[in-house]
Amino acid sequence: MAEGSDDIQALIAQMARLPGLGPRSARRLVLHLIRKRSGQMIQLARLLENVAQGSRECLTCGNITDRDECAICADPARATGELCVVEDVADLWALERGRAFRGRYHVLGGTLSALDEIGPEDLGIPGLVDRIARDRVTEVILALNATVDGQTTAHYIAEALAGSGVAVTGLAQGVPIGGELDYLDDGTISAALRARRRL
Amino acid sequence: MAEGSDDIQALIAQMARLPGLGPRSARRLVLHLIRKRSGQMIQLARLLENVAQGSRECLTCGNITDRDECAICADPARATGELCVVEDVADLWALERGRAFRGRYHVLGGTLSALDEIGPEDLGIPGLVDRIARDRVTEVILALNATVDGQTTAHYIAEALAGSGVAVTGLAQGVPIGGELDYLDDGTISAALRARRRL
Numbered sequence: 001m002a003e004g005s006d007d008i009q010a011l012i013a014q015m016a017r018l019p020g021l022g023p024r025s026a027r028r029l030v031l032h033l034i035r036k037r038s039g040q041m042i043q044l045a046r047l048l049e050n051v052a053q054g055s056r057e058c059l060t061c062g063n064i065t066d067r068d069e070c071a072i073c074a075d076p077a078r079a080t081g082e083l084c085v086v087e088d089v090a091d092l093w094a095l096e097r098g099r100a101f102r103g104r105y106h107v108l109g110g111t112l113s114a115l116d117e118i119g120p121e122d123l124g125i126p127g128l129v130d131r132i133a134r135d136r137v138t139e140v141i142l143a144l145n146a147t148v149d150g151q152t153t154a155h156y157i158a159e160a161l162a163g164s165g166v167a168v169t170g171l172a173q174g175v176p177i178g179g180e181l182d183y184l185d186d187g188t189i190s191a192a193l194r195a196r197r198r199l
Numbered sequence: 200m201a202e203g204s205d206d207i208q209a210l211i212a213q214m215a216r217l218p219g220l221g222p223r224s225a226r227r228l229v230l231h232l233i234r235k236r237s238g239q240m241i242q243l244a245r246l247l248e249n250v251a252q253g254s255r256e257c258l259t260c261g262n263i264t265d266r267d268e269c270a271i272c273a274d275p276a277r278a279t280g281e282l283c284v285v286e287d288v289a290d291l292w293a294l295e296r297g298r299a300f301r302g303r304y305h306v307l308g309g310t311l312s313a314l315d316e317i318g319p320e321d322l323g324i325p326g327l328v329d330r331i332a333r334d335r336v337t338e339v340i341l342a343l344n345a346t347v348d349g350q351t352t353a354h355y356i357a358e359a360l361a362g363s364g365v366a367v368t369g370l371a372q373g374v375p376i377g378g379e380l381d382y383l384d385d386g387t388i389s390a391a392l393r394a395r396r397r398l
Contacts, residue, residue, distance in 0.1 A: 003292055005265040007253060011246040014239070019231050020224045031289055032218050033247070034254050034263055040213070041251035045244045047210040048232070052240035054206060055233050064233055066204040090230055093202055 003027070008034070060131075062107030062124075064089050072096075078104050081138035085128070085157065087111055087145055095143060103141075106131065111149035112156055120156065129160055139167040146173065202226070207233070259330075261306030261323075263288050271295075277303050280337035284327070284356065286310055286344055294342060302340075305330065310348035311355055319355065328359055338366040345372065 003009045008030060015026035033041045057063070058070035065071065072078055082103030086092050092105050108123045120126065132140060142157060144150035158168045174192035175181070181189060202208045207229060214225035232240045256262070257269035264270065271277055281302030285291050291304050307322045319325065331339060341356060343349035357367045373391035374380070380388060 003295075004254060004263040004269070004288075005250075007246055007249045007265065008263065011243075011250050014243050014246060017239075018228050020220075020227060025219045027289065027292065028219060029217050030250070031263075034250065040216075041247055044210075044213050045247035045251065047206060047213060048240055048244035048247065050206045051204075051210050051229070051233065052244065055203060064203040064207065064230075066206065070203070089203075090226065093226065096202075 004034075061105045062089070062109060063092055063105060072104055078102060079135075080104075081136060082141060083132065083135070083137045083139070084141045084143050086143050087150060087153075091143065091145075101141075103139075104135075108153070111144065111147075111153040113149050120160075123153070125157060125160060128157070129164070132161065132164065132166055137166055139169060142168065142170045144170075146171075203233075260304045261288070261308060262291055262304060271303055277301060278334075279303075280335060281340060282331065282334070282336045282338070283340045283342050285342050286349060286352075290342065290344075300340075302338075303334075307352070310343065310346075310352040312348050319359075322352070324356060324359060327356070328363070331360065331363065331365055336365055338368060341367065341369045343369075345370075 003012060012023070012026045012030050015021055015029055016023045018026075021029070033044070054066040055064050056066070056068075058065045058073055059068050060073040061070060063070040063072060067074075080103040082101070083106055084092075084095065084101055084103060085106045085108060086095065087108055087110065089107055092107055095101050095105075106128055108125075108128075110118055110123055112118055112120065112123065131137075140157070140161060142154040144154045154170060161168050172195065173188070174195055175184065175188065202211060211222070211225045211229050214220055214228055215222045217225075220228070232243070253265040254263050255265070255267075257264045257272055258267050259272040260269060262269040262271060266273070279302040281300070282305055283294065283300055283302060284305045284307060285294065286307055286309065288306055291306055294300050294304075305327055307324075307327075309317055309322055311317055311319065311322065330336075339356070339360060341353040343353045353369055360367050371394065372387070373394055374383065374387065
């Protein structure tokens with residue numbers, strides 16, 4: 001039993017299974033926590049337990065929350081008629097950090113994928129179409145990743161909404177802020193060139 | 200409140216303070232845990248609490264354990280007369296994983312450092328000298344890091360033990376297993392050359 005006690009070994013093994021961590025970083029992390037155990041470790045245990053017991057999906061949009069409806073869906077000021085469709089809760093969080101969007105969200109929970117047999121029903125796309133009619137949405141912004149699967153999904157949703165009267169938009173593609181042309185891929189450069197704008 | 204709930208935000212902030220993690224990897228980790236919350240997260244919380252409440256330093260050697268005396272100090276088979284001095288518990292664990300050493304350990308908890316004002320008393324070196332006499336140690340292996348501070352500390356301990364009758368040894372320096380000469384630093388190559396052996 002090299003690592004102190006059975007509990008310590010089990011903790012390291014659990015930590016090592018988390019994304020981005022491996023056995024070496026898990027050991028380092030656990031040793032760090034043991035050294036400052038008085039405060040940080042107990043607090044971390046409590047928070048993990050609270051979050052594990054308290055969090056669930058917002059019944060309306062799929063965001064993670066500790067109530068039936070998330071803070072964004074519950075906020076009347078965000079009923080702007082704009083609905084931003086994202087792949088994942090992480091994407092919703094990223095957009096919220098940007099503070100540029102004041103409407104509401106819809107989390108798909110994935111992308112269409114023939115390979116993984118994920119179809120429109122698995123992503124709740126029929127439910128999305130219903131929600132758009134019910135909530136008087138005027139614009140659907142497809143903020144999906146610029147990957148093949150993301151763009152296939154965006155295309156499918158745009159088709160499904162054709163004729164429903166809502167405007168369907170996508171994020172602009174171009175040079176990221178602070179980006180250097182020399183380091184950008186050819187696809188991004190040609191997209192930015194095609195979408196050039198008058199200054 | 201972008202990230203779900205106050206507890207989720209607090210959990211991400213706590214995680215982001217751990218060594219090797221930052222805000223981005225902490226968010227990714229917490230989202231991963233929330234998605235599989237049923238099992239993994241509760242288990243992780245329980246383990247953290249057990250380890251936080253159960254672990255302490257071995258009174259004899261400084262290893263981390265859940266008893267007064269660690270499993271190594273409590274094992275009579277390991278009273279070989281060999282005492283391996285390491286800087287840190289992580290180093291002890293690394294040596295135990297190697298399964299090459301069957302004696303006992305002494306964890307210094309750091310290295311001598313004039314800059315950080317860490318002197319022999321802070322590392323318990325007088326206590327180490329006492330322990331060597333009491334436990335009938337015949338060989339002290341200084342398994343300290345091959346850094347300036349590590350080697351200064353090794354030198355100091357070797358001096359302190361001169362005349363006590365115990366053999367003082369250090370780890371061999373040379374080419375690591377699987378190492379390619381072209382990628383090794385000059386210091387390692389010259390050390391390996393000086394310590395060359397007949398095949």
